Amino acid sequence: MKRYWLEKFLEQIADRGREFLHLRTEEAAVPRLGSLCRALLTGVGEATGTALSREVLRAYEHMDREGRKAFFEMLAVDFGPDPSAIRVATEEFLRSNDAKTLSRLTAAVEPPRQELFRRINMAPKGTAALVAMRAELLGLLAQHPQLRVVDADMKHLLASWFNRGFLRLERIDWHSPADLLEKLIRYDMVQTIKSWEDLRRRLAADRRCFAFFHPALPDEPLIFLEVALVQGMADKVTPLLDDRAPVLRARDANTAMFISINSTQPGLRGLSFGNLLIKQVAEDLHQELPHLKTFATLSPLPGFAATLRAAVRNTHRDFSRARLEAMLQEHAEPLRQASGGESPVEALMTLLARADAPRAVLAELLARLALAYLSLLPREPDVFDPVARFHLSNGARLERINVFADESAARREESFSVMVNYLYDPDEVIANHEGFVGNGHVAMSRSLQREQKKLATLWNAVAPPA
Numbered sequence: 001m002k003r004y005w006l007e008k009f010l011e012q013i014a015d016r017g018r019e020f021l022h023l024r025t026e027e028a029a030v031p032r033l034g035s036l037c038r039a040l041l042t043g044v045g046e047a048t049g050t051a052l053s054r055e056v057l058r059a060y061e062h063m064d065r066e067g068r069k070a071f072f073e074m075l076a077v078d079f080g081p082d083p084s085a086i087r088v089a090t091e092e093f094l095r096s097n098d099a100k101t102l103s104r105l106t107a108a109v110e111p112p113r114q115e116l117f118r119r120i121n122m123a124p125k126g127t128a129a130l131v132a133m134r135a136e137l138l139g140l141l142a143q144h145p146q147l148r149v150v151d152a153d154m155k156h157l158l159a160s161w162f163n164r165g166f167l168r169l170e171r172i173d174w175h176s177p178a179d180l181l182e183k184l185i186r187y188d189m190v191q192t193i194k195s196w197e198d199l200r201r202r203l204a205a206d207r208r209c210f211a212f213f214h215p216a217l218p219d220e221p222l223i224f225l226e227v228a229l230v231q232g233m234a235d236k237v238t239p240l241l242d243d244r245a246p247v248l249r250a251r252d253a254n255t256a257m258f259i260s261i262n263s264t265q266p267g268l269r270g271l272s273f274g275n276l277l278i279k280q281v282a283e284d285l286h287q288e289l290p291h292l293k294t295f296a297t298l299s300p301l302p303g304f305a306a307t308l309r310a311a312v313r314n315t316h317r318d319f320s321r322a323r324l325e326a327m328l329q330e331h332a333e334p335l336r337q338a339s340g341g342e343s344p345v346e347a348l349m350t351l352l353a354r355a356d357a358p359r360a361v362l363a364e365l366l367a368r369l370a371l372a373y374l375s376l377l378p379r380e381p382d383v384f385d386p387v388a389r390f391h392l393s394n395g396a397r398l399e400r401i402n403v404f405a406d407e408s409a410a411r412r413e414e415s416f417s418v419m420v421n422y423l424y425d426p427d428e429v430i431a432n433h434e435g436f437v438g439n440g441h442v443a444m445s446r447s448l449q450r451e452q453k454k455l456a457t458l459w460n461a462v463a464p465p466a
Contacts, residue, residue, distance in 0.1 A: 033059045034074055040119050041112060053123035060133065072137055075150045079113035114153045127161065127216035131267035134158065138269060159271055162214055162222070167273070169280050172209040172224065174200055183221060183264070184209070190260040190300065191226070191241055201243035202226055206250055210281045212273055217265075223273040225281055226260040229253035229289070233296050233421055235402040240298065255294040256285050275394040282424060295424040296399065300406070301415040303385045304373050308416075312345055318377055320465045321345065326458045327368060334361050352416055359404060366403045370418045371448060372455045374398060379440040388420070392436045395429030396422035398444040 036059060040052040060071060089108040093101040120126055134154045140147055172180060185193045193199050203209060206229045211221035228240045229250050234257050239245060241259075258281075261274055282295045310316035311324045328335065328344040338361045339347035348365065351357040375398075377383050392398070398420065405411075405419035428443065435441035444452065 033063075033071060034078070037075075037079070037116055041116055049119060050122050050124075053120045053126060056120055057123050057126065057129045060129075068136060069140055069144065072140065072147050072150050073144075075113045075116075076147055079111060079116060080149065081109055081111045111149070111153055113150065114157060117154060117157050121161075127214075128220075130154070131158065131217070131265055133267070135265070135267035135269075138266065155270055158268060161216070162268060162271055162273075164276055166214055167212045167222070167276070168214070169277075169284070170211055170213055172203070172211055172221070174203045177219075180219065180221070184224065187221070187224070187262050187264045188226075188260055189262055191237070195243075198241075198243045201245070202241075204247045206230070206248040206253060208256075208281075208285065210277065210284070212277055221264055222268065223261065223263045223277055225258060225274075225277050227281065227285070228257040228259050229292075230255050230257055233257070233294060233400070233423075234298050235400065235405060235419075235421070237298055237406040237419065250289060251291065253289070254292060255296065256282070256289075256292050258295070258297040274390060278394060278424065279429075282426070295426075297391060297396070297420075297422045297424075298402070298405065299387050299391065299420050299422055300411065301370060301373070301385055301418055301420060302387060304370055304415040304418060305413060307373055307377075308369060309349075312349055314465070317465060318383065319373070320462065322462045323372075323459055324369075326462050327372060327455065328365065331361075331365055335365075363403045366416060366418055367401045368451065368455065370401045370403075370415075370420070371452055372459065374401075374420070375442050375444070375452050376456060376459050379436075388422075391422040392442055393433060394424075395431075395433035395436075396424050396443075397428060397432055398442055398448060399423035400445065401448070 033056065036052060036056050040049065040056060060068065063071065085108040086105075089101070089105040093105045095101075117130060121130060123129065134151065137147060137151055137154065141151060172184065174181075181199060185196075185199055193202065201207070208227040208229070209224060210227070211224035213220070214222055228234070229248060230240070230253055231248070233255055234240055237259070240257060258278060261277070263269070263273065285292055285295070307316060307319055308324075311319040311321055314321040325345055328348060332344040335344045335347035335351070336342060338358050339350045342350060348362075351362055374385060374388050377385075379389070381389070388398075400421040402419050402421065404417050406415075407417045411417050411419070423445075432443040435443060
């Protein structure tokens with residue numbers, strides 16, 4: 001109610017400002033957007049500033065994709081910092097080295113488009129509009145890298161506006177508003193919610209769902225986490241998602257499985273909420289259910305299959321076909337027998353494509369190759385698995401690799417049905433986080449450590465791709 005009143009009040013201010021500025025709807029067309037932005041930066045009053053910020057957004061909303069690209073290009077060129085002003089301010093600061101000249105230098109370095117975005121944020125629902133605007137900008141960056149300077153400024157501001165101090169953690173249950181429940185169905189991209197009955201089961205007494213909200217987007221979950229309360233660490237996804245599974249009493253559970261975490265706002269990409277959410281949820285669950293002893297995930301490996309296929313083609317920058325052959329060598333004969341006499345590499349890919357392939361032949365190999373994928377590749381973002389990066393940088397431990405854990409078509413395609421348990425041990429998360437972000441160390445269980453040493457020897461015995 002308070003938010004609705006505030007938005008109505010801002011609309012009224014904008015209407016009065018529009019009258020004062022003699023703005024007409026047809027004047028807020030695409031050709032005048034640049035002049036509107038410049039007018040907004042001239043230090044106008046509250047009413048006129050609110051009116052102008054709303055007109056800027058209205059003009060933007062009426063643009064097509066090409067018009068919006070031109071708008072971002074204008075921001076990149078015409079609303080960047082003035083090099084001559086920076087030079088003068090730098091020289092003054094180097095001569096005086098005092099607070100006044102430092103303030104001038106700081107003001108000169110800041111691009112005017114940052115202040116423009118701050119003022120656009122004055123418009124009714126301005127924050128939501130800027131988040132949507134950045135989502136569109138992100139879609140242009142691959143083809144138009146010159147726009148990255150605009151994105152850097154938008155990300156800088158959004159990171160301040162959406163920091164943890166403004167976020168509100170809420171539990172979502174079956175009694176939450178219907179429109180919010182509909183958003184869970186729409187936004188879950190990790191473990192798709194198939195129906196209302198499916199959603200009802202995911203919000204039952206042995207399930208939990210938590211989300212972060214922001215005052216400027218009160219009805220939009222920024223990110224949400226689904227939790228299953230179970231006995232023992234789960235190694236398959238089907239029992240966790242079965243909407244006909246019996247409901248366990250929460251007090252009988254000893255493990256909290258984080259089964260799906262979803263960011264909902266593309267315009268906030270690059271802002272980290274997930275690590276905060278998982279830690280906050282773990283703390284809240286421990287307070288509610290102190291008998292819970294284990295906090296773990298059952299996570300996908302979205303890049304595993306693509307990496308293995310690239311290794312077969314010998315097109316991966318690090319996982320060469322020769323390295324793959326080295327890891328398959330001791331399993332060569334079972335592979336040939338199961339596939340009909342092919343080379344180990346070709347036999348592996350043949351079996352992975354067959355629904356009736358003998359699992360006993362594939363199970364150990366898939367676990368071994370997934371471990372190599374998670375522990376031996378460089379930690380660079382374009383190579384290392386994104387889900388693994390998220391959990392490992394958050395302080396989790398690679399606990400167990402589960403083959404045939406999710407046999408849906410999507411998981412077969414992206415990871416040959418392999419999933420991973422990451423364990424969040426409160427006594428280890430800080431050390432694990434520091435080890436991963438500091439030197440790329442992957443914390444893992446003792447059983448995986450022993451196997452990883454063997455794999456590292458095979459990996460390093462083969463020269464990397466040229």
